[in-house]
Amino acid sequence: MPPRLAAYLTQKTAVIEKALNNYLVFPPDVPQELAEAMRYAVLNGGKRIRPALMLAAAELLRVAEPEILPAACALEIVHSYSLAHDDLPCMDNDDWRRGQPACHKKFSEAIALLTGDTLQAYAYEIIARDCPPESALELIKNLGAASGIYGMAGGQALDLSGAVRTLPELQKMHSRKTGALLKYAVTAPLCLAQADAATRQALRDYADAVGLAFQIKDDILDATGTTEALGKTPGKDAGGNKVTYVTLLGLEKAAELLAAETNKACASAKIFGEENLLLTMAQYLLERKN
Template identity: 45%
Template sequence: MSFSLAEYLQSRRYLIEQALERYLPSPSDRPQRLHESIRYSVLAPGKRIRPILVIAGAEAVGGTAEQVLPTACALECIHVFSLIHDDLPCMDNDDYRRGRPTNHKIFGEALALLAGDALLALAFQLIAENAASVPPERVLPTLHLVAKASGTWGMVGGQVVDMESQGQTVTPDTLHYIHSHKTGALLTCSVVAGATLAGGSAQQIEALRRYGEHIGLAFQIADDILDIVGDQERIGKPVGSDQKQDKATYPRLFGIEESRQRARHEMKAALQQLQEFDEKADPLRALAQFIVERDI
């Protein structure tokens, strides 16, 4: 029986969105407006790639989705926190995200800022709550990893260097720093978090870390290409917005054709890391291809 990625994504997304609905603060609890703001952004339609990677990472080493759901949702909270803050006027000043008005356009800047802050705190609360189904000896290293990948050693650090590089000529080295930190760190730590919580061996976790690094890079190159060749409806933001802001991207540095080849090269390198895994890693295999081939 062949593996259907579409069915897999649908079933896992359903689990994740049901869980998010439960874990997010209720719009009837005080402060209601903050909770509406949080839910507006988190429950917006999304690919849920990070929580799916947490689940697929756990499954690849023999664990289950249910076992890692709080942490899977935490990764989505961290991702959405970063989107809300990135969209603020003092950052990218974006009016649209996923085809809808950005959080601050609806709720105002102050509430958007605080919704992001609350989501980051909630993420760590959820990971700590994962100790209900997983031994604390596995939860703590997971939490450490996620905290490190979110802050200056990961996502925030990449965001800062990306900002600093606007309008500048960047070296390939700096471009790699930006991509591996800004998006790569959180994608990598999603797979590793799932495998760690589910009790994967050190060898398995190391292979999945390398898998994560490769798909993280492939994902970002694909994103850069999409920004040029995609259409607004498909990606939900104005096409060419990276170019307008003079951002460091792969196509700028290497051209579109070379960028496409690099994305595929990273995808293949990711698949190689899974050689020692059995069919339980099929979702990870399919995800690697999906990430690169979705639109380029």
């Protein structure tokens, strides 16, 4: 990773961790197990890719960090809620997450369910309370759309339906399941910025390409990684008879598509200059080991 990006990620991840930590301090009279589970679900070593993308896009759009940070935390909290629910036995049934017991294994299924529910409510509350009022409603609308039936939850339903068989179907499913939140990460700062049409379009194109690349990389890691490196059980997709970019294309073609989409993302990001944070983020996402 380029030293500039490494320093950026280290610094921004620290900012995000601190802010998430602050948001997850509760007074003593709340149900303590639920509070602990909420902290566990969010503060367990996630890579913070989504909020880091949001802070990077915000910086390029000259949006001040304190203005976007609550939305970045809300986004990571929504992502965390979805993981707590996805890991449940009735969904993906995964006992491990980021190298630790999944929320329902550490606590209980009921608490993991409530943890997801209350984290989701909290995410919207945070934006409504802490983002600039003139942008907060748009941030909330877009987060709702990105995580609801048109986005993440809808994509998960498509995935569960077993109807995904072809490459276009796979792409459509993932553009919702993982792509919509990644796109929100990159485009949410536009709600707080003055940006021309070309810049807006470049960010959308970047987000689409990065979202696709992200999922291809995930599928490649799932097919080739170890539990230790991934922090979760690899090979579940193949084992579960699921269609992935690797099962459809083979490893080699999947890697080619990953490279092509990363290049597309980088080309779009060049509107911000020959070297910039989004460009290097795309490169980091390509090279990541988990």
